[in-house]
Amino acid sequence: MNIFSFSSKFVFLLFVFSFSLSSVFAQDDFETTSLSDSTETSFSYSYTLDLTKSKNDKVPVELYFKDLASLELSSNVLEVTDKDSISFFMPKIVPGTYHIYDFGRFLSDFKVTDMAGKEIKYTHPTENEWRFPTKGVYKISYLVDDTFDYKGQNKVFEPGGTDIEDDVFVINTHGFFGYLEDFKRQPFDINVVKPKGFYGSTPLVAAKTNEKIDTYLVSDYHLLADSPMLYSIPDTVTFEVGGAEILVSVFHEKGTVKAEEVAKEVQKSLEAQKNYLGGTLPIKKYAFLIYIFDGFSNSGSYGALEHSYSSLYFLPNMGASRLANTVVEIAAHEFFHILTPLSIHSEEIHYFDFINPKMSKHLWLYEGVTEYFANHVLLQQGLISLEEFLDKMRDKVSEANNYSDVPFTEMSLGCLDKYADEYGNVYEKGALIGWMLDVRLRELSDGKYGLMNLMQDLSKKYGTEQPFEDDKLFDVITEMTYPEIRTFFADYVEGSKELPYTDYLKTIGINTTGDGTEEVFNFGNIGLAVDPETKEVSVFSMEGANEFGKMFEEGDVILEINDQKVDATNFLDLITEASYKEDEEMEIVVNRKIKKRKKTKIKKRTLKSKPVFVEQEQDFGFEEAQDKNEKQTELLKAWEKWEVK
Known part of the structure; x- marks a missing residue:
């Protein structure tokens, strides 16, 4: 979901x-x-x-x-x-x-x-x-x-x-x-x-x-x-991918969002996933059911719930193009559930109790590996660069650090009650477990066997109608692969040891980063807020303002930064990704409240100041080594661009 x-x-x-x-x-x-x-x-x-x-x-x-x-x-x-x-x-x-x-x-x-x-x-x-x-x-x-x-x-x-x-x-x-x-x-x-x-x-x-x-x-x-x-009243599109019939159905009360527009982007994503899975899909039919709403949701949230042969989306009207990209982003994860838990699942899932459910200990598999594949398919199919993939994994490390170090199997078993607040980590550390397991398998097999190979073998061994025993899966995987993999599970899934990013990734020529500090642009060290209806960005606090921030006043609504219009959708990009130089003055256009003779008027003001940079510790991250040896180069290629058989 x-x-x-x-x-x-x-x-x-x-x-x-x-x-x-x-x-x-x-x-x-x-x-x-x-x-x-x-x-x-x-x-x-x-x-x-x-x-x-x-x-x-x-x-x-x-x-x-x-x-x-x-x-x-x-x-x-x-x-x-x-x-x-x-x-x-x-x-x-x-x-x-x-x-x-x-x-x-x-x-x-x-x-x-x-x-x-x-x-x-x-x-x-x-x-x-x-x-x-x-x-x-x-x-x-x-x-x-x-x-x-x-x-x-x-x-x-x-x-x-x-x-x-x-x-x-x-x-x-x-x-x-x-x-x-x-x-x-x-x-x-x-x-x-x-x-x-x-x-x-x-x-x-x-x-x-x-x-x-x-x-x-x-x-x-x-x-x-x-x-x-x-x-x-139907608004549907049907197409074929990898031997499977794909249905995209859209309902929007105002009718401004059409299934045809969404289906084009969904089809591109599924073609990449089909190639990742070997050219065919292990299903006959899959349905994307998409409900578009205007205004606000009753629950205060929006998103999707995945099923074996379908996924149901509840999304706000954000325009056809952006909506299609959102569906694709979510679908990249949801669709991989045709592997697990559909084809690989435990008895707790197979015999699910709708009144008194018993949880499985293998959320690292059901959600973590699924989330890893949803990201790795983009790299393997050339839709993103290695640098972009590593950035995604860096973000997951950062998010995973917000959770405790409770063993993953223990968290899985208690995710309904005791560890309910830890559940989100299945998409952060869970994906990272999948990544490290994939890299370790490539290393042990000299690049010939990876995580997708393991999933295919498990699917053949079990399949849709034969569940595995929850307590025996790690031993089964070890028998199918290498003795060292049992230690991996004991340390990093059943145990709470930190994942060995540095040791594992150096085998494929990827280094970890994070030592020292770097200088970053600071937007005045002021308090900012967003109006949820107008999406306007405004200044609500001047406490702690630095030299750059002192040109603002409380209540200023930021309209432009260096001739680029500003709202909530692009503000972060403009202050974090744009290149600013210390000796080049910036222009900020704001609407400012001016009090005169007991009346308040809104006046547009152009503010100018040179940017201020502050030192901060570098985030933990990953980067490709420039001096890889022959074995590292071969293993990197085997992991990054492996050929599906």
């Missing part, structure tokens, strides 16, 4: 991600007939979601099944015939969010009825559970309220939430559909009754479809919870 939020004082982006505990069922499992027509199972488990009956942000859901007391259970269903009552559950927590949302709280008018429509009494022991007798039950019905407009506490991050409007339905399936106790692995069908002209964008393939109803056959609840839907 990707979450972005704005600082109220100045502009920065906070990146927090979480990985998808995704369904692990391949798309080959989809059938072409409705369960209601099937004779292979004696248990009919059929949902109807009627979008045409939505009212006041609520929509009715009905679940039909046979008399639970007289089931002749098929061999793949847990034995429940000795029970005289059964529970229906809505998820307490959903794959990918790492947050307890209690989706049961959004249900109302819950009813259990028999074939004649007579209501059967039930109990409601917890917010997410309804318990009732098995005898005579024919239907469960309820209303679902959406989460986008929820005014209470514990707001749902929109990419994992639901929206029910006249012109769009964001159907994160875990918010609409629950499951019966012991029947999470039972197949069933979903019937969506849709308004005229609406189209359902989803990674699922409809078994039946017409102008009024779409029917989806689903292998189990895990697959359903992993398959979001976006129903609206």
Whole structure:
């Protein structure tokens, strides 16, 4: 998951991600007939979601099944015939969010009825559970309220939430559909009754479809919870990459952002990832579901939630070009989840418990390695330079230093509670673990074997339907690679030793930097603020101002720097990346409040001053060595531009 939020004082982006505990069922499992027509199972488990009956942000859901007391259970269903009552559950927590949302709280008018429509009494022991007798039950019905407009506490991050409007339905399936106790692995069908002209964008393939109803056959609840839907008047683009059908679907109420514009940039990114993965993609269909909003979000954030065969984006209207780049930036990470956890995952993920989940210790793999690949693909495919890649890794080192040194496996196991505040480090130190493991494997194999080779081998060994044992993965990887790799995991993943950047990177001719100080331009040492609506940058404090800063006054709105217009989007670039010389005067244009005869007027002023430079310690970083020997040169090439086989 990707979450972005704005600082109220100045502009920065906070990146927090979480990985998808995704369904692990391949798309080959989809059938072409409705369960209601099937004779292979004696248990009919059929949902109807009627979008045409939505009212006041609520929509009715009905679940039909046979008399639970007289089931002749098929061999793949847990034995429940000795029970005289059964529970229906809505998820307490959903794959990918790492947050307890209690989706049961959004249900109302819950009813259990028999074939004649007579209501059967039930109990409601917890917010997410309804318990009732098995005898005579024919239907469960309820209303679902959406989460986008929820005014209470514990707001749902929109990419994992639901929206029910006249012109769009964001159907994160875990918010609409629950499951019966012991029947999470039972197949069933979903019937969506849709308004005229609406189209359902989803990674699922409809078994039946017409102008009024779409029917989806689903292998189990895990697959359903992993398959979001976006129903609206369609704005979609479909294209093929690496043998996979790619769907890009966009909803924007004002209609100024079009799927075609976004799809062009997404396709470029996927072509690079296809090449990185060897020329083909291990999926048949992938859906990018993109909801564009104007104004502010209910949760105060925006971003995306990844799934095995799709990702759902909730993004502000920032213009087609910038929006496309944002989608690509996020998608570079999300799309690599087709490797892990889809093809490589533990039992904790395969048998995910939506009420009392047990965490895996391998977030370094699911999110860290995924984030590393999302950056390395840009280097390997020539989309960024080595220097740019090293800058990205330097930034991750800097961000990782903001977290504690708790062992990564321990943090993974406690990420829901004890170490919830440490979770963001999976995208910082987690990616750095992936980088160092890749370099170490290249060194030990003389450049012939790297991290992607390991992922491909693990995928062949396990695959979508065979999970690994959480406690045995490190030993399995060691058997597949080198004894030294077990020490790597013990020291840097199970242990809390600092990653050995200097020792590892010198093998591929990359040096670490950070000793001494450097002179940098200081913009007056004044306090600056940003208006969240106008994006204007203004001076709010003169405390501590240096010689350059003393030309300003509190309340000055900065309009231009050396003839370049200024706002929140480019201000940081202008004061950190532009080249200024000590002996060359700078011109700053401001709007200044002038008080005269008890009246205040705004006057434009041009301020001039020579820049002031201050010494600061150099940030830790990386740079390519200029005096590499032959072996270092060969290993650098093997790591940087390895050929996919």
